Amino acid sequence: MKLSIERAALLKAVSQAQSVVERRNTIPILANVLIEAEGDTASFRATDLDIEVVDKCAAQVERAGATTVSAVTLHEIVRKLPDGALVSLADDGTSGRLEVNAGRSSFSLATLPREDFPVMTTTEYSANFSAPAKVLRRLFDKSKFAISTEETRYYLNGVYMHVADGEEGRALRCVATDGHRLARVDAPLPQGAENMPGVIVPRKTVGEMRKLLDDDDMSIAVSVSETKVRFATPDITLTSKVIDGTFPDYTRVIPTGNTRRMEVDAAEFAKAVDLVATVSSERSRAVKLALDEDRLVLSVNAPDSGAGEAELAVAYGDERLEIGFNAKYLLEIASQVDRENAVFLFNSSGDPTLMREGNDTSAVYVVMPMRV
């Protein structure tokens, strides 16, 4: 194999690959990236056995072929090379080395045979559709903070992507929860997604996929089967197993009868929560919200470290209410609001609270209160 490639294109391809590779690996080949050269493209493939990413880019291929080298080492080299460099990768198939040359620097990297590299089996996908990067980005960005890290509840370790009846018709919906808070985000159902099976996209996949979604107008091809999900741009294909489990019935968790309504500027609210929470030293910092006519008093009382209070003007017309929350959860949901005011709907101090942006029901958040 022999090819040369623009440093910028190579860096992009290799950085995607090296982030999929698990840092602590017991199987040596999984630390490597599979480089395949053919025609006028080079492809870079990496896997952790659950996720596989393939990044194709244009290259001048002198001699077709394939080999594998350490993804992290190759990435570090390319990253440190000067911008604009032309990098050549060559292996003679017998020495067990990949020669990397750029300008006046050269490297010789140990390789492992390409035959040992595990390539993910292909699957029959039951739904194929495309969606703008912007739409997918919103779906996952707004829900991923609620993903559980609790391994015994593995079925919560991802975002549940499925088809649902939203407030404005059929929707492509993403839900994540850890039992303390829940995020439910809807987007209009893309054509071709109607028969999509509901899948739990693992946390790591959500993170890796996010890198494909930076370009607003890029169209992302999504394929879903019962066991796998695939996101693809023209250059990059990310295939992932989905979590084998049943996502709990979240619909009964979302309160429908909460009537006490508070409207507040989300940024100011977040700032005030963050400010008062400063005095608390406990791990789950509890903030008390005391609501009275158009007035919100946020307070923290931590016997060991001190107390703090901040007042905020809000729109609130119901009877007095005192309710406590984990400061971190309030900050996380408040930071999801980007255009309008945050609207909180409370019931009692022991019941789940609902938050949304203005009257937009396409993204709602539920958070469990805390005794304060």
Added chain:
Amino acid sequence: MPALCRDCLTRFDAGRRCPACGRPRIVAHAELFDLAIAHMDCDAFYASVEKRDNPELCDKPVIIGGGKRGVVSTACYIARIKGVRSAMPMFQALKLCPEAVVVRGRMEVYVETSRRIRAMMEEMTPAIEPLSLDEAFMDLTGTEKLHGVPPAVMLARLTRRMQAELGITGSIGLSHNKFLAKIASDLDKPRGFSVIGAAETVEFLDPRPVGLIWGIGAVGQAALDKAGIRTFADLRRWDRQDLHARFGSMGDRLWHLARGQDHRRVSRNAPMKSLSSETTFFEDTSDPDLLDGHIWRLAEKVSDRLKAKRIAGRVVVLKLKRADFTLISRRRSLEDATQLTDRIYRAAKAMFDQVPQGKPYRLLGVGVSDMVAEDHADRSGNLLDPQEAARIKAERASDEIRRKFGADAIVKGRSLR
């Protein structure tokens, strides 16, 4: 040499018998009335309580412990003569002493008795550090003015009161720090009163094995042994830096202990680091229903103790021992610390379910660690488990019932499995 009669509390200046009452239970020591750090250790506490409440047991060997497969938690002094020791497997104890009467512990009674001993100690000093139900450190520094008598007299009075009012005997160790006080209380058991003065500290320690150090078990002893350290004299020959280099932070402590120095204070709130309960099965089992019942009962025990101490834990720990003695332990940290049976059970059960099943177990343990005050625990509900609030309410209510009408007044069906 200052001396004290432990029966009539008369103070006098040396002699083999008390000049006032003529009895021989004398403690005499040059520093007797100057020392103030004490360790009180009840003599075969659980067994003594049983003998007190059932005089028929008085002259019989009594072992407190559970089942044939369990371990001895306490053996009375008659059983100890036969070689029975605490923590010995029950079958072995019964081999040594087949005529022993085995009694299942009555924890509530022990707790109550312990509470009354604690109250007596409270009258002497606020600086009490209980180590368990039956032993505690006391710092009596500066109490002589208050009580009008030196600490040694107060301590002798304490054991006399314990025997008269509660029918329990205890042994006292009196010294100038906790380390030595604890060693002293063990020197002259039962009904002992031993003193280790500052003057003879090093001379006293030198020939003794380093295994005396509290917290040094078989493993620690093996490590010291490897370094050629068997006695305190061996330890004292080591340079402070060398000890530090070899044993890390423990090395510093060893250096001090070798010289009989221990600067730890007697503090009543030595924070508890973890709390757990475990059970060895009568027969090895892999029956999931049976094991589930055990997980529940252990969670309940742990929860009861957490509630009694008004604390909670943030981490739930599950411990399993297979029939071949391989140990499996799992831990899970909770978002919200807990003291509730329901939550401890669910966390432990979830971890249990992830352990490959099939092989039989001989032991199961459930515990919590990372303690917090109960005000900081169980503060939020679970969105995905709407029934949880109702279960917690039921748990609190049955706690209340048990508090009023006794531990057996109400139990969960699952705990009978």
